[in-house]
Amino acid sequence: MTEIPVTSLSDPAVLAVDGVSVRLSGRQILRDVSFGIGPGEFVGLIGSNGAGKTTLLRVILGLQAPAAGHVAVCGQPRAEARRLVGYVPQKIQLDPDMPVRARDLVGLGLDGHRLGIGWPSRGRRQAVDEMLRAVDADRFADQRVGNLSGGEQQRIMIAHALISRPRLLLLDEPLANLDIRSAREIVDLIARITRQQHVSVLISAHEINPLLPVMDRVVYLAAGRAATGSTDEVVTTEVLSDLYGYHVDVINVHGRILVVAGHGDGLDVPADHAAGVQISGQPHAIGE
Amino acid sequence: MFAPFMMNAWAVATIVAVVAGVVGFFVVLRGAAFVADAVPQGAFAGAAGASLIGVNTLVGLGVFALAGALGISWLSRRSRSDVATALTLVLLLGLGALFLSFTTEYSAEIFSLLFGEVLGISQGEIAPVAVLGLVCIAAIAVIYRPLLLSSLAPEVSAARGIRGRRMELLFLVTVALATSMTLPVVGALLIFSLMIGPPAAARSLTSSPLLAIALSVVIAVITVWIAIAVSFETNWPVGFFVGVGGAICYAAGRGWAMLRGSSRRPAQ
Amino acid sequence: MLSSLFAPGFFASPPVHLALLTGGLAALVSGIVGTFAVQRGQSYAGHALADISVTGGSGSFLIGISPLWGFAVIGVLAAAIMDMIGVRRPRGRDLATGIVRGAGLGLAALFLYWDATSTNATGAAITILFGSMFTIDPAVVSLVIVVALAALAIIGILYRPLLLSSVSGDLAAARGVPVRLVGLLGLIAIALAVSLAAVTIGTILSTALLVGPAATALRLTSRPGRATAGAALIGVAVTWLGIVLAYDSFTWPPQHDGWPVSFFVVALIFAVYLLTSVPWRTLPRRPWPVRAPARAHAPAQPPAHEPAQAVPVRLAHRRTDR
Numbered sequence: 065m066t067e068i069p070v071t072s073l074s075d076p077a078v079l080a081v082d083g084v085s086v087r088l089s090g091r092q093i094l095r096d097v098s099f100g101i102g103p104g105e106f107v108g109l110i111g112s113n114g115a116g117k118t119t120l121l122r123v124i125l126g127l128q129a130p131a132a133g134h135v136a137v138c139g140q141p142r143a144e145a146r147r148l149v150g151y152v153p154q155k156i157q158l159d160p161d162m163p164v165r166a167r168d169l170v171g172l173g174l175d176g177h178r179l180g181i182g183w184p185s186r187g188r189r190q191a192v193d194e195m196l197r198a199v200d201a202d203r204f205a206d207q208r209v210g211n212l213s214g215g216e217q218q219r220i221m222i223a224h225a226l227i228s229r230p231r232l233l234l235l236d237e238p239l240a241n242l243d244i245r246s247a248r249e250i251v252d253l254i255a256r257i258t259r260q261q262h263v264s265v266l267i268s269a270h271e272i273n274p275l276l277p278v279m280d281r282v283v284y285l286a287a288g289r290a291a292t293g294s295t296d297e298v299v300t301t302e303v304l305s306d307l308y309g310y311h312v313d314v315i316n317v318h319g320r321i322l323v324v325a326g327h328g329d330g331l332d333v334p335a336d337h338a339a340g341v342q343i344s345g346q347p348h349a350i351g352e
Numbered sequence: 353m354f355a356p357f358m359m360n361a362w363a364v365a366t367i368v369a370v371v372a373g374v375v376g377f378f379v380v381l382r383g384a385a386f387v388a389d390a391v392p393q394g395a396f397a398g399a400a401g402a403s404l405i406g407v408n409t410l411v412g413l414g415v416f417a418l419a420g421a422l423g424i425s426w427l428s429r430r431s432r433s434d435v436a437t438a439l440t441l442v443l444l445l446g447l448g449a450l451f452l453s454f455t456t457e458y459s460a461e462i463f464s465l466l467f468g469e470v471l472g473i474s475q476g477e478i479a480p481v482a483v484l485g486l487v488c489i490a491a492i493a494v495i496y497r498p499l500l501l502s503s504l505a506p507e508v509s510a511a512r513g514i515r516g517r518r519m520e521l522l523f524l525v526t527v528a529l530a531t532s533m534t535l536p537v538v539g540a541l542l543i544f545s546l547m548i549g550p551p552a553a554a555r556s557l558t559s560s561p562l563l564a565i566a567l568s569v570v571i572a573v574i575t576v577w578i579a580i581a582v583s584f585e586t587n588w589p590v591g592f593f594v595g596v597g598g599a600i601c602y603a604a605g606r607g608w609a610m611l612r613g614s615s616r617r618p619a620q
Numbered sequence: 621m622l623s624s625l626f627a628p629g630f631f632a633s634p635p636v637h638l639a640l641l642t643g644g645l646a647a648l649v650s651g652i653v654g655t656f657a658v659q660r661g662q663s664y665a666g667h668a669l670a671d672i673s674v675t676g677g678s679g680s681f682l683i684g685i686s687p688l689w690g691f692a693v694i695g696v697l698a699a700a701i702m703d704m705i706g707v708r709r710p711r712g713r714d715l716a717t718g719i720v721r722g723a724g725l726g727l728a729a730l731f732l733y734w735d736a737t738s739t740n741a742t743g744a745a746i747t748i749l750f751g752s753m754f755t756i757d758p759a760v761v762s763l764v765i766v767v768a769l770a771a772l773a774i775i776g777i778l779y780r781p782l783l784l785s786s787v788s789g790d791l792a793a794a795r796g797v798p799v800r801l802v803g804l805l806g807l808i809a810i811a812l813a814v815s816l817a818a819v820t821i822g823t824i825l826s827t828a829l830l831v832g833p834a835a836t837a838l839r840l841t842s843r844p845g846r847a848t849a850g851a852a853l854i855g856v857a858v859t860w861l862g863i864v865l866a867y868d869s870f871t872w873p874p875q876h877d878g879w880p881v882s883f884f885v886v887a888l889i890f891a892v893y894l895l896t897s898v899p900w901r902t903l904p905r906r907p908w909p910v911r912a913p914a915r916a917h918a919p920a921q922p923p924a925h926e927p928a929q930a931v932p933v934r935l936a937h938r939r940t941d942r
Contacts, residue, residue, distance in 0.1 A: 163564035453879060
């Protein structure tokens with residue numbers, strides 16, 4: 065097996081995930097996941113549904129306590145670093161009659177955690193307008209959030225997450241229900257803004273191709289384990305087969321990647337829930 | 353109807369409407385109509401129990417309203433919220449039935465507790481109602497932003513460190529407080545009409561949250577004023593006019609929304 | 621020991637027989653109907669319908685007919701209105717329910733007021749609100765049976781469509797189920813169940829019989845048939861025990877007039893529910909499939925050009941030497 069080299073950076077990591085394991089309802093969702101993200105990096109978290117992407121994101125957000133391991137954001141434990149992480153959930157449930165405009169929701173990204181009503185100030189309004197422009201949302205800024213389309217709501221949530229200038233932006237499957245063109249647009253948008261603002265990105269998806277043009281590295285999640293590295297290093301037949309525990313073929317066609325199930329002389333693996341598993345690719349050294 | 357003894361009713365009713373408009377905005381936003389409905393009913397049981405043991409009914413109201421809010425919050429962790437609300441509600445009402453069965457002299461007072469009584473407001477009641485009203489409004493003002501965010505996008509606000517459960521509890525307690533102070537005028541069964549009708553109308557008139565609260569207050573106040581005026585003239589119970597008034601507000605709101613909404617859909 | 625539970629004269633007393641019959645029927649129907657109501661998130665609607673029955677009850681006092689007619693007729697009417705306003709989203713639906721309830725209760729206030737002033741029936745409010753288990757008019761029994769049968773018939777005939785549309789409205793519609801009609805009939809069944817219960821333990825507490833046993837049964841089992849049967853069983857058991865205790869309480873302080881049946885029934889329902897929520901053993905929760913919220917993740921359909929993402933992933937447990 066090839067050793068997957070680790071990119072070590074001199075700056076402290078924006079995100080350091082170390083040995084995180086999560087167990088839910090008797091099932092081991094994540095085992096010993098470790099990786100890091102450096103400043104300004106755009107990282108894709110790839111895995112099929114049920115692979116544990118959302119669980120991992122929830123651990124990083126502090127919404128789920130891991131059974132083992134810990135998470136640090138910019139060197140601080142995640143509980144104290146809430147302001148440094150912006151989060152865009154997959155979907156939000158909003159009624160069309162809700163009397164909340166897009167700009168109100170974005171504004172809450174700035175000060176929604178503070179008590180009180182909030183004094184309307186010019187600075188605040190400017191920051192909100194700027195952010196709305198950046199995500200191309202100024203034409204529907206004054207419409208009810210519940211009336212917007214899914215894509216428009218997504219931009220608003222991105223604006224909401226970025227307006228407080230976090231160091232890290234987490235997005236949970238933003239491309240899941242989009243057609244190819246919209247997916248490209250939103251990926252370009254995210255890449256553009258985060259580059260401007262020097263924000264690191266961790267974006268989860270079950271399809272890797274829309275992210276290929278902008279991704280710096282990939283964290284590939286399967287069977288609760290993770291492999292990290294550049295796309296060329298990780299998305300290979302050997303690494304993914306080992307990760308899945310099942311033979312898969314990785315095919316590169318015109319720069320696009322296909323992962324295909326192999327033929328059935330698969331690896332015979334006994335089920336052994338107790339064993340800790342070696343993770344392929346240990347970017348432990350980041351920041352240390 | 354503007355005789356001195358009625359001024360008390362006008363004053364208290366106005367305060368009640370303001371509080372209902374403010375708190376009601378969040379009741380409608382959070383889809384908490386059932387909860388807002390259940391708490392005052394539970395409170396009513398407390399009032400019955402209070403007069404049984406000779407304590408001021410307002411205390412009984414408050415205690416049971418709070419118990420209801422806490423009970424709903426606690427049970428909601430184990431089961432779906434509407435079941436939790438229903439069960440807490442019926443438990444408190446069952447207790448109320450028990451208390452009522454212990455006395456015999458009751459009908460008129462129960463009626464006014466349930467359906468409202470305009471004439472029974474004394475001057476001494478204005479000050480405490482005003483104070484409690486101020487507390488309710490202040491409470492909503494203080495938690496306004498985190499409550500708004502956690503009502504709209506619970507996941508995101510949890511990631512920001514806003515504890516959803518804590519907001520829920522604070523909100524419920526405020527509802528409990530609001531309903532107990534407003535009961536005497538409008539009655540247990542109908543106070544919540546004032547909390548959902550006007551905000552429902554207001555939300556179709558504007559898309560800005562703060563403006564919606566303001567409008568909600570205005571509409572609530574107008575509704576209550578009309579209710580008192582007509583109730584005074586006809587001698588029919590205030591609750592009737594509030595209940596119907598709330599329905600009219602809601603219907604007007606829906607009608608306006610339909611007229612407006614059918615013409616404007618944003619382009620993709 | 622058993623004889624000390626039943627106060628003397630219990631089994632011989634005709635009002636008790638009536639109470640056991642009507643109460644038992646009401647509990648049976650409420651339990652069965654309630655199973656669906658709870659699953660469809662219609663606890664509030666049930667409560668609202670119960671309260672609106674007050675309108676019917678007080679109206680019937682005015683006209684001088686039996687309260688059960690008033691309950692049932694107004695209940696069905698209100699169910700129709702609620703269905704008509706019919707909003708799809710749960711928040712909006714609750715709002716509409718509340719409004720209808722408010723309007724209905726407002727009317728009730730009016731009727732009760734007229735009751736009090738015109739017919740001198742000051743006890744009307746109490747009777748309607750809290751029931752009169754031991755003073756049920758025997759003539760009402762046949763009506764009770766008819767209403768009960770009607771409610772049970774609706775559930776019986778619509779069992780499968782109702783079940784299917786509770787789980788997934790879209791799936792049901794795809795199968796040709798007239799979802800709207802089924803929903804309306806379901807609401808009507810709730811209205812009927814609630815009016816039955818209202819006669820015995822009063823409108824305010826009929827919600828307890830609708831929601832409590834059903835919620836309890838649903839915690840204990842995830843199979844619909846068992847849940848329905850369980851709810852009926854629990855409801856009847858609780859009601860009968862409540863009647864027994866109420867009868868016993870005739871000798872209790874402070875009034876020596878008996879504590880209300882409604883109190884016992886509700887207290888027992890609550891107690892039973894709490895008992896089942898203690899985690900006696902950690903069950904792997906398999907809740908009845910609930911209507912999935914719209915924001916559930918899209919099913920794992922990999923896009924056409926990557927068919928293999930649906931590779932079943934077996935957990936790998938080999939240590940790889942690197």
